[in-house]
Amino acid sequence: MTAPSTAEATRARIADTAEALFRSMGYQKTAVADIARALGMSPANVYRFFPSKSAINEAICTRLLSGISARIEAEAEGAGTAEQRLNALTHELLKACLEVFFTEKRMHDMVAAAMEEHWSSITQFLDRLVAALRRCVADGMASGEFAPGDPEQMALVLKVSLLAFYHPQLIEDCLNMPEPSPDLAQSLDLTLALLVAGLKRGLR
Amino acid sequence: MTAPSTAEATRARIADTAEALFRSMGYQKTAVADIARALGMSPANVYRFFPSKSAINEAICTRLLSGISARIEAEAEGAGTAEQRLNALTHELLKACLEVFFTEKRMHDMVAAAMEEHWSSITQFLDRLVAALRRCVADGMASGEFAPGDPEQMALVLKVSLLAFYHPQLIEDCLNMPEPSPDLAQSLDLTLALLVAGLKRGLR
Numbered sequence: 001m002t003a004p005s006t007a008e009a010t011r012a013r014i015a016d017t018a019e020a021l022f023r024s025m026g027y028q029k030t031a032v033a034d035i036a037r038a039l040g041m042s043p044a045n046v047y048r049f050f051p052s053k054s055a056i057n058e059a060i061c062t063r064l065l066s067g068i069s070a071r072i073e074a075e076a077e078g079a080g081t082a083e084q085r086l087n088a089l090t091h092e093l094l095k096a097c098l099e100v101f102f103t104e105k106r107m108h109d110m111v112a113a114a115m116e117e118h119w120s121s122i123t124q125f126l127d128r129l130v131a132a133l134r135r136c137v138a139d140g141m142a143s144g145e146f147a148p149g150d151p152e153q154m155a156l157v158l159k160v161s162l163l164a165f166y167h168p169q170l171i172e173d174c175l176n177m178p179e180p181s182p183d184l185a186q187s188l189d190l191t192l193a194l195l196v197a198g199l200k201r202g203l204r
Numbered sequence: 205m206t207a208p209s210t211a212e213a214t215r216a217r218i219a220d221t222a223e224a225l226f227r228s229m230g231y232q233k234t235a236v237a238d239i240a241r242a243l244g245m246s247p248a249n250v251y252r253f254f255p256s257k258s259a260i261n262e263a264i265c266t267r268l269l270s271g272i273s274a275r276i277e278a279e280a281e282g283a284g285t286a287e288q289r290l291n292a293l294t295h296e297l298l299k300a301c302l303e304v305f306f307t308e309k310r311m312h313d314m315v316a317a318a319m320e321e322h323w324s325s326i327t328q329f330l331d332r333l334v335a336a337l338r339r340c341v342a343d344g345m346a347s348g349e350f351a352p353g354d355p356e357q358m359a360l361v362l363k364v365s366l367l368a369f370y371h372p373q374l375i376e377d378c379l380n381m382p383e384p385s386p387d388l389a390q391s392l393d394l395t396l397a398l399l400v401a402g403l404k405r406g407l408r
Contacts, residue, residue, distance in 0.1 A: 115377070157395050161365035169373055173319070190407075191361050198402035203394075 011049050011059065014039065018056045027057065027110040054119075061114045062121040064107065068096040069128040076132035082140025083196050086158075089132055090192055094165045094184060101168045112168045126159065129166075133158045140199060147202025154199060161195060162188075215253050215263065218243065222260045231261065231314040258323075265318045266325040268311065272300040273332040280336035286344025287400050290362075293336055294396055298369045298388060305372045316372045330363065333370075337362045344403060351406025358403060365399060366392075 017038050021030045032053050036043040050056045075089040101108035114122055134155035140146035164170045165188045174184060221242050225234045236257050240247040254260045279293040305312035318326050338359035344350035368374045369392050378388060 153394060154398065156391075157398050160368045160391060161395055161399070163374065164364045164367055167374070170367065170371070187360075187364060190357060191365055193407045194358065194361050194402040195365070195398060196402070197405040197407055198398040198400070201401040201405040203397045203401055 007049065014046055014049055015056060015059045015063070019060045022057075022060065022110055023104060023106045026106050027113060032056075057110060057114065058119045058121050061111060061119060062124065064100060064111070065121050065125040068093070068100065069125055069132075071096055072129060072132045076135045082136045082143065082145050085136045085139075086133070086196060087189075087192060089136065090162060090165060090188055091185065093129070093162075094188055097166050097168070097171060098184075101171060108168050108172070112172075115168065130155045130159050137199065146199040147204070149199070149202050158195060162191065165191075211253065218245075218250055218253055219260060219263045219267070223264045226261075226264065226314055227308060227310045230310050231317060236260075261314060261318065262323045262325050265315060265323060266328065268304060268315070269325050269329040272297070272304065273329055273336075275300055276333060276336045280339045286340045286347065286349050289340045289343075290337070290400065291393075291396060293340065294366060294369060294392055295389065297333070297366075298392055301370050301372070301375060302388075305375060312372050312376070316376075319372065334359045334363050341403065350403040351408075353403070353406050362399060366395065369395075 014035065018030065018035045021034055021038060025034070030053075032046055033043050035053075035056065036046045039046070046056075050059070071092050072089050075092045076085055078085055078088060080088070101111065111122075130152075134151045137146065137149075137154045137158070138151035141148055141151055164174065165184060171184070218239065222234065222239045225238055225242060229238070234257075236250055237247050239257075239260065240250045243250070250260075254263070275296050276293050279296045280289055282289055282292060284292070305315065315326075334356075338355045341350065341353075341358045341362070342355035345352055345355055368378065369388060375388070
């Protein structure tokens with residue numbers, strides 16, 4: 001007999017167990033019945049806390065992506081010029097994505113599935129990414145490092161133009177390329193250099 | 205009895221029929237046996253011309269993407285400043301992708317499958333895209349419209365940063381978004397404006 005736990009603690013326990021199963025069996029192959037069995041619960045009990053397997057996935061994705069968001073935000077709030085912080089932020093993003101998506105292929109599959117279904121965890125992640133980018137851009141515009149402009153608009157442009165460095169499918173495509181695989185970090189350096197040159201000149 | 209055709213004409217006839225079937229039945233659901241039946245041929249005869257269904261798909265993809273490449277190249281070779289030509293080229297690319305991938309959902313699926321398998325048609329398409337971008341960039345650098353730099357390197361950066369406007373999966377993700385769907389043409393305008401500002405300033 002375990003001590004009665006709060007709903008929040010039970011939700012966390014279900015998510016932990018589901019995450020372990022997703023990592024070992026893969027996201028598609030894990031059923032709610034497997035999660036319940038590993039917890040010594042009935043599936044009905046799991047469903048009391050999560051209405052569907054998809055809701056469990058979303059909770060796990062949210063945790064995972066929140067961790068990446070926190071790392072990005074730390075870089076956005078760090079020391080240095082706006083350009084240096086954009087560099088640090090985007091390289092941290094690429095590094096986190098490579099770690100999560102590729103050292104743990106199963107997690108990659110889970111996030112890729114989340115992206116297809118536009119779960120709210122993805123939307124939150126993108127919102128936090130845009131906010132971190134906007135912070136650097138706005139600071140650069142305020143200090144005169146960048147030309148005057150609309151920080152939100154420019155942050156959205158950066159989000160779109162840097163997709164190759166954080167979208168799981170694009171990273172996977174890139175790493176699977178038959179030719180000598182492009183160096184993602186080097187390609188990010190050049191891409192960001194051009195975008196920063198654009199921010200310095202401004203749209204006029 | 206039809207007149208005996210050259211191997212090339214037979215290949216084209218097989219590709220035409222397969223394309224019609226892919227459009228009506230979908231790419232995944234069409235078997236070589238279906239293609240052979242529609243042509244009044246044996247599957248063995250189809251295999252004499254194409255070693256696999258995947259080879260037929262590749263021939264169709266090559267035709268389809270060559271048509272888009274030709275449209276892009278016409279814009280790259282057109283009149284106007286380098287900036288105007290980059291604008292025309294990228295908007296023509298987006299327009300062609302929206303036409304091909306979305307007025308014909310089946311073709312989209314086929315191209316998406318090709319992208320996953322890195323068929324040579326995709327590589328050729330990307331090579332022609334980079335060449336068209338490089339031409340505009342090199343002309344802009346030569347005329348002084350853009351700062352001096354490495355046109356090949358900058359063309360590769362443009363290819364990567366504009367992915368959202370020609371990658372079938374990204375376009376589909378974007379069009380499926382629950383929020384008010386972003387206006388792709390408007391987003392392209394802004395993204396290209398920032399990249400062109402970067403080209404004018406140059407990396408230094």
